[in-house]
Amino acid sequence: MSLSEVEAATESEQVEQPAGNLRKEAWKRLKRDPIALVGFGLIAFFVLVAIFAPLIAPYAPDAQPGRGMITPTNIPGPSAEHWFGLDASGRDEFSRVVYGARQSLLVGVVATLFGMAGGLLLGVLAGAFGGKVDTVVMRIVDIMLSIPGLLMAIAIAALLGAGLWSVMIAIAIINVPVFARLLRGQMLAQRGSDYVLAAVSLGVRRRPIVLGHILPNSISPVIVQATLTLATAIIEAAGLSFLGLGGADPRVPEWGRMLADTQRYLASAPHLAFFPGIAIVIAALGFTMLGERLREAIDPKYRR
Amino acid sequence: MRVTDSEPLLRSEPLLDVRDLSVTFTRKGGPTVRAVDGVSFTVRPGETVGLVGESGSGKSVTSLAVMRLLPRRGVQVGGQVLFDGDDLLTLPRDRMRDIRGRDIAMVFQDPMSSLNPVVPIGIQVTEVLERHQDLKGETARAAAEELLFRVGIPDPRRRLKEYPHQLSGGMRQRALIAMALACKPRLLIADEPTTALDVTIQAQIIELLKELVQDTGASLVMITHDLGVVAGLCDTVHVMYSGRIVESAGRRELFGEPRHPYTGGLLASVPRLDAPRGAPLHPIPGSPTDVLSWHKGCAFAPRCPNRLDACIGGPPRLESLGDRSLRCLNPLEQNEEVPA
Numbered sequence: 001m002s003l004s005e006v007e008a009a010t011e012s013e014q015v016e017q018p019a020g021n022l023r024k025e026a027w028k029r030l031k032r033d034p035i036a037l038v039g040f041g042l043i044a045f046f047v048l049v050a051i052f053a054p055l056i057a058p059y060a061p062d063a064q065p066g067r068g069m070i071t072p073t074n075i076p077g078p079s080a081e082h083w084f085g086l087d088a089s090g091r092d093e094f095s096r097v098v099y100g101a102r103q104s105l106l107v108g109v110v111a112t113l114f115g116m117a118g119g120l121l122l123g124v125l126a127g128a129f130g131g132k133v134d135t136v137v138m139r140i141v142d143i144m145l146s147i148p149g150l151l152m153a154i155a156i157a158a159l160l161g162a163g164l165w166s167v168m169i170a171i172a173i174i175n176v177p178v179f180a181r182l183l184r185g186q187m188l189a190q191r192g193s194d195y196v197l198a199a200v201s202l203g204v205r206r207r208p209i210v211l212g213h214i215l216p217n218s219i220s221p222v223i224v225q226a227t228l229t230l231a232t233a234i235i236e237a238a239g240l241s242f243l244g245l246g247g248a249d250p251r252v253p254e255w256g257r258m259l260a261d262t263q264r265y266l267a268s269a270p271h272l273a274f275f276p277g278i279a280i281v282i283a284a285l286g287f288t289m290l291g292e293r294l295r296e297a298i299d300p301k302y303r304r
Numbered sequence: 305m306r307v308t309d310s311e312p313l314l315r316s317e318p319l320l321d322v323r324d325l326s327v328t329f330t331r332k333g334g335p336t337v338r339a340v341d342g343v344s345f346t347v348r349p350g351e352t353v354g355l356v357g358e359s360g361s362g363k364s365v366t367s368l369a370v371m372r373l374l375p376r377r378g379v380q381v382g383g384q385v386l387f388d389g390d391d392l393l394t395l396p397r398d399r400m401r402d403i404r405g406r407d408i409a410m411v412f413q414d415p416m417s418s419l420n421p422v423v424p425i426g427i428q429v430t431e432v433l434e435r436h437q438d439l440k441g442e443t444a445r446a447a448a449e450e451l452l453f454r455v456g457i458p459d460p461r462r463r464l465k466e467y468p469h470q471l472s473g474g475m476r477q478r479a480l481i482a483m484a485l486a487c488k489p490r491l492l493i494a495d496e497p498t499t500a501l502d503v504t505i506q507a508q509i510i511e512l513l514k515e516l517v518q519d520t521g522a523s524l525v526m527i528t529h530d531l532g533v534v535a536g537l538c539d540t541v542h543v544m545y546s547g548r549i550v551e552s553a554g555r556r557e558l559f560g561e562p563r564h565p566y567t568g569g570l571l572a573s574v575p576r577l578d579a580p581r582g583a584p585l586h587p588i589p590g591s592p593t594d595v596l597s598w599h600k601g602c603a604f605a606p607r608c609p610n611r612l613d614a615c616i617g618g619p620p621r622l623e624s625l626g627d628r629s630l631r632c633l634n635p636l637e638q639n640e641e642v643p644a
Contacts, residue, residue, distance in 0.1 A: 194414060195417060197373060199420070199431075201373055201404055201405070201409065201410040202405035202410075202431075202435070202484070203402060203404035203436060204405070205401065213420050213423065217420065217421065
């Protein structure tokens with residue numbers, strides 16, 4: 001070993017330099033990931049469309065520029081005047097799809113936030129206390145998970161009465177057990193870690209250990225799950241609206257409801273099913289792409 | 305309240321008195337494992353005691369049992385751990401929690417995993433101060449800065465804001481030592497604090513511990529498999545094998561005249577700088593898994609060069625031999641060459 005090597009070795013305490021925060025590193029990976037960027041782009045696109053809907057849409061969502069031109073057998077398809085064609089009431093389909101982004105994103109975001117909040121609460125309870133609390137909470141979660149999600153959402157929304165809030169609450173509730181179980185598993189895994197033992201050995205109380213140490217280390221997968229849940233929430237919201245559980249107001253455009261309204265004209269005007277359908281798919285795809293890649297960026301187990 | 309004055313009368317009284325400690329792990333459908341089996345030792349104020357043994361000898365479990373940090377499920381702890389007259393094993397949980405970090409603190413093996421990766425160093429240090437000394441806000445931050453400075457972390461103000469991965473291994477261990485010593489505990493338990501570090505850093509950390517323990521008058525229990533660490537640091541040494549203490553002696557006596565064949569084997573296996581080039585190392589034959597259970601005979605017998613037939617006839621007792629205690633039927637002769 002040469003002298004300089006020896007010096008380097010003795011100085012190794014200073015040499016080792018930060019490789020960047022774990023989250024920063026995940027962020028860096030994400031920024032270089034084309035699929036994540038596409039997903040992010042799609043989400044940004046839909047968010048912008050939702051915000052600037054009045055500027056983008058040529059007509060109000062309840063205006064009927066094509067009134068009088070419409071007969072049940074003749075619903076004009078896409079044209080230069082009406083990009084996505086007209087619907088059965090003579091309304092501009094493009095404007096309605098654009099305004100529909102508002103509803104879908106709103107339902108998706110609110111339902112996901114509520115579901116996550118409920119799941120965090122239950123997950124922290126189960127993960128922090130263990131024992132009987134854990135058993136009770138997790139059995140409830142198991143029961144909820146054993147019922148097919150959409151079926152339960154339909155039941156809850158029907159019970160609450162049709163409406164936007166019913167849809168949001170129903171979707172939130174079916175996502176609570178997903179978040180609860182995920183967080184509990186993460187917290188249980190963290191509970192046995194060395195830094196928790198070290199904190200306990202220094203007399204730190206249970207609450208700061210749970211909230212200050214275990215929770216921050218368990219939250220990343222929950223954020224990933226939230227992104228993925230946004231995608232399914234949008235689809236589920238469309239599904240509930242399709243079944244007539246959405247809003248009562250037909251003037252407020254909602255993609256799922258637009259699909260439902262188009263059933264009778266499917267043969268004569270397939271464009272009415274195509275455009276809202278593709279909007280749902282693309283919005284959900286955006287969240288899924290970002291969520292999947294976020295998961296891979298954060299969780300080393302998923303890294304290829 | 306802490307008794308800070310080291311009154312001469314208290315000097316002889318042990319600060320920590322571990323009596324007949326045993327730890328048994330039971331698993332459903334699995335065998336019961338007695339990891340610690342009737343271990344007794346004392347630590348006087350200001351004394352540095354070494355617990356030595358190879359992996360699986362029960363030294364870490366002993367320390368966790370003393371701190372009551374073993375999981376409750378599947379673990380039975382027996383015996384007494386008297387600290388200042390209180391039996392830590394039967395103390396109410398709240399009082400035990402108050403003692404941890406304030407009166408007894410611990411430094412662990414792996415400084416990377418012992419620090420919370422997503423919380424800045426500063427918050428982790430001040431947390432202990434807030435918990436036990438009611439320091440808040442700026443006062444706590446200043447105290448934390450002072451602590452980091454004392455353990456030799458340069459630019460402590462900046463380091464407080466950094467995350468564990470931004471510190472080197474040695475600095476992380478220094479930060480953990482700072483946390484452990486934050487409330488001036490009377491007893492520090494260091495569980496292989498240098499194992500995960502570079503050799504050059506190891507010496508620095510040992511020096512630091514020595515210095516801090518001297519400055520604060522704290523007692524130190526050093527758990528290690530590294531005889532070099534023991535030689536430089538400990539007043540008294542207990543050698544553990546398969547859950548029991550096999551030899552206890554002062555540092556000088558132990559290194560000068562190891563009597564237990566296991567101690568002798570450990571010493572002989574240390575590579576020597578003055579050995580001729582190409583000379584073979586002297587490992588202890590066999591592995592720690594070749595054990596006899598203690599109630600049948602000496603657990604070390606299967607690997608022991610001095611084995612007699614009587615060794616596997618029954619459990620050897622820990623006998624007091626003047627300045628040391630020894631658990632062996634056929635100890636090494638005084639000044640006998642250690643068998644290679």
